[in-house]
Each structure stands twice: as C-alpha cells, then as structure tokens.
Amino acid sequence: MTHLRLSTAVRGIDAQKVLDAMLEHLREHDLAAVPGEGAWDIDYSGARISLSAKPDSLHAHVAAPTQEALYDAKMLVFYHIVEFSSCDPEAIQWQGDSIQLARPPAFRLLTVEAVSDVGPHMRRVRFRTEELARYHQDEDIHCKLIFPQPGVRDPEWPTLAPNGTPQFPSGDKRLDIRTYTIRRIDAVQGWMDVDFVLHDDAGPGAAWAAQAASGQQIGLSGPGGRTAQPADWMLLAGDETALPAIARIGETLPSETQGIALIEVQTPADQVELRLPPGMRLRWLHRGTAAAGTASLLKDAIQACAIPDGPDRYVWVGAEFATAQSVRAWLRDTVGLSGKEQLVVAYWRYGMDETQMKSGATRRAAGGAAEKASS
Numbered sequence: 001m002t003h004l005r006l007s008t009a010v011r012g013i014d015a016q017k018v019l020d021a022m023l024e025h026l027r028e029h030d031l032a033a034v035p036g037e038g039a040w041d042i043d044y045s046g047a048r049i050s051l052s053a054k055p056d057s058l059h060a061h062v063a064a065p066t067q068e069a070l071y072d073a074k075m076l077v078f079y080h081i082v083e084f085s086s087c088d089p090e091a092i093q094w095q096g097d098s099i100q101l102a103r104p105p106a107f108r109l110l111t112v113e114a115v116s117d118v119g120p121h122m123r124r125v126r127f128r129t130e131e132l133a134r135y136h137q138d139e140d141i142h143c144k145l146i147f148p149q150p151g152v153r154d155p156e157w158p159t160l161a162p163n164g165t166p167q168f169p170s171g172d173k174r175l176d177i178r179t180y181t182i183r184r185i186d187a188v189q190g191w192m193d194v195d196f197v198l199h200d201d202a203g204p205g206a207a208w209a210a211q212a213a214s215g216q217q218i219g220l221s222g223p224g225g226r227t228a229q230p231a232d233w234m235l236l237a238g239d240e241t242a243l244p245a246i247a248r249i250g251e252t253l254p255s256e257t258q259g260i261a262l263i264e265v266q267t268p269a270d271q272v273e274l275r276l277p278p279g280m281r282l283r284w285l286h287r288g289t290a291a292a293g294t295a296s297l298l299k300d301a302i303q304a305c306a307i308p309d310g311p312d313r314y315v316w317v318g319a320e321f322a323t324a325q326s327v328r329a330w331l332r333d334t335v336g337l338s339g340k341e342q343l344v345v346a347y348w349r350y351g352m353d354e355t356q357m358k359s360g361a362t363r364r365a366a367g368g369a370a371e372k373a374s375s
C-alpha cells in the first residue's frame with residue numbers, strides 16, 4: 001500500500017524529557033509505543049508514528065495510507081510536542097508529502113432530521129450526515145459539537161492554517177464548541193442521535209437544543225475521550241449529562257456483567273428505559289428541588305457502594321466537577337482502585353461554562369455570569 005510520509009526535527013527543546021513525557025501520556029491514553037528501528041513506534045488510527053530523541057532534537061516520522069490519517073497523526077505529534085515542550089508552534093516544520101485538505105478531516109456538517117423529548121429535561125436530536133464511519137465505534141463515544149452564534153445564517157466552518165491547526169472564525173461568526181455523547185449511531189444509514197440536557201443557565205449547547213428544528217445545521221468533530229472498560233463487576237454512575245453515556249456503555253456490556261448503575265436526575269419523570277445486563281442493578285436518585293450540581297446524593301450513593309475487592313472490577317463516573325473530584329479521591333485513597341480500574345470524568349462544572357472549566361478560570365471571578373445574564 002502506498003504510504004504518505006511526513007517528518008519533523010524539533011530543536012531547542014529537551015528532546016529526551018519531552019519524548020519521555022509524551023510516551024507516558026500516550027500510554028495513559030492506551031497508545032502504547034513499541035521499540036522500532038532506533039525509535040519508538042506508535043500505531044494510531046491506521047498511521048504509524050515513529051519518535052526518537054537525539055542530543056539536539058526530537059524527531060518524528062509519520063506514515064499513513066490516506067491524507068486524513070496522515071493529518072490526524074501529524075496533529076497528534078504537533079499538539080503533544082507543543083504541550084510537553086511549550087515550544088513555539090512555528091518551531092515544528094514538516095517535510096514530505098503535502099496535506100491538501102480544505103477542512104479538518106474530522107469535521108462533518110450535521111443536519112437536524114428530527115427532534116424529540118426523551119423527558120422533561122432531555123431533548124434528543126437526530127442528525128444526518130455522510131461518512132460517519134470514524135464516529136461509529138464503542139471505544140470513542142464522545143464528540144465535539146460546533147454551534148454557530150444564534151441568528152447567523154451563513155456560518156463559516158473551521159478551515160486549516162498552513163501549519164495544519166484548525167482555524168475558527170472570530171467576532172460575530174465565532175463558533176462555540178461543546179462536548180457531547182453520541183447516544184446512537186448508524187454510519188451505514190448516515191445518522192446519529194445526541195441527547196441534550198436542557199439545563200438552567202443554558203449555554204450554547206443547551207440553548208441550541210431548546211430551539212432545534214429540522215433542517216438546521218451544526219458542526220461535528222472528534223470522536224474522542226476514553227470510556228469504560230468492561231469488567232466482571234462494574235459501577236456506572238453519573239448525573240443526567242452522563243445518562244447517554246451510561247445507556248450506551250450499558251448496552252454493549254457482556255450479558256454476564258454484574259454490578260450497579262446509579263443515576264441522578266431531577267424527578268422520576270426524568271428516568272428513561274435502560275438496557276443493562278440482568279446482573280446490574282439500576283438505582284435512580286432524585287435531586288428534587290435542589291439545583292443540579294449542588295446535591296451530594298450521587299457522591300453519597302457511590303460511597304455507600306460495596307465495591308468488591310477484585311480482581312476484575314471497574315468504576316466509571318461522569319458528573320459535576322466537585323462530585324467527580326471527591327469520588328476520584330475516594331476511589332483511589334479509600335477503596336484503593338488503580339488507574340486502570342476507574343475512570344471518573346468531570347462532565348461539567350457548576351458556575352463555569354465548558355471553555356472556562358477547561359481553562360480552569362471561574363466564570364464568576366471573570367464577571368462572566370453578569371456578562372451572560374445581560375446578553
């Protein structure tokens with residue numbers, strides 16, 4: 001098979017230190033490097049990445065059968081070198097085959113086909129698009145949805161800068177990006193469902209879902225993020241934002257799986273039908289009049305669980321930031337779960353939008369709440 005190739009040599013950084021950090025980080029994300037010919041080799045979505053440290057430079061070679069795979073592998077290397085060396089992105093110059101793509105290869109334009117209410121606070125949107133194959137898998141079930149500003153009739157979608165980084169429009173045409181779970185997907189038929197929580201203080205995601213109508217278009221990128229690893233005994237827990245993920249994970253578990261699912265919702269009317277293995281107990285927790293993100297009932301229920309000593313157990317939790325933090329610490333320090341036995345993800349953060357959550361700044365400190373309330 002013909003392979004397209006690219007390589008770069010990045011100078012002025014501590015090459016060995018950066019390489020060690022990259023390899024460790026990629027290993028944590030299930031991308032294990034194996035020793036090759038004078039380099040560490042990584043298979044990534046059909047591409048082969050080879051990394052090596054020389055006394056004065058870090059070398060990366062990428063080979064892939066398609067432009068898309070070459071681009072994805074190149075950008076994986078690019079972002080990780082920048083992240084772990086803090087170098088100027090311009091220091092990373094590539095030689096080899098050129099990449100001729102108008103848009104990031106993951107980008108898809110989604111068209112709303114149908115909108116329905118799963119419950120009083122959850123709206124399902126079915127989207128249509130072409131070439132969904134890269135999204136149709138049970139390992140990476142999360143995606144980024146890209147929302148134009150309300151009222152913009154001819155949105156500008158992301159393009160690629162000469163160095164390959166995606167470029168987004170600014171000003172009135174700026175795009176908002178939010179993380180969601182692909183609840184159901186059929187790449188052959190060309191559709192996917194996303195379940196949106198219609199929460200208070202709606203940001204671009206919830207606000208868009210509240211007015212979604214057939215024929216509207218938003219963007220899609222991804223997929224990404226890790227998910228639960230099947231085990232003999234499993235605890236799946238989360239609030240309503242994690243309900244789509246718990247539903248999808250539960251449907252794919254082997255029928256002999258034992259365990260429990262704990263799901264926090266507002267009221268009994270927010271409960272949905274779930275297809276879990278018969279040996280998994282399902283318990284709904286009702287927050288009632290308490291605001292989302294302010295009740296401790298999910299954390300308390302998780303900590304009241306009798307997690308077996310092992311050997312084959314796994315805990316997956318998707319919840320508000322503070323709950324996720326305390327549950328993660330409890331699982332590690334009190335239960336003694338290893339990193340391979342748990343995945344606890346902050347799905348959102350009370351008082352911050354997603355961008356602020358990721359950058360760690362508080363919306364209140366930045367005066368963002370007042371800004372949003374007045375907009």
Ligand SMILES: Cc1cc2nc3c(=O)[nH]c(=O)nc-3n(C[C@H](O)[C@H](O)[C@H](O)COP(=O)(O)OP(=O)(O)OC[C@H]3O[C@@H](n4cnc5c(N)ncnc54)[C@H](O)[C@@H]3O)c2cc1C
Binds near residue numbers: 142197225241242349
């Ligand atoms: C991997 C992953 C998968 C996810 N999957 C889904 C999914 O399938 N469906 C889904 O609905 N969400 C999902 N989420 C959560 C979703 O990304 C966040 O809720 C996100 O903040 C919603 O964006 P927004 O534009 O509506 O609000 P933002 O602009 O991000 O936030 C605006 C305000 O709303 C608050 N807020 C955000 N979420 C909630 C909430 N649930 N309840 C109350 N207040 C909230 C924020 O604290 C902030 O004050 C997922 C998150 C992750 C990390």
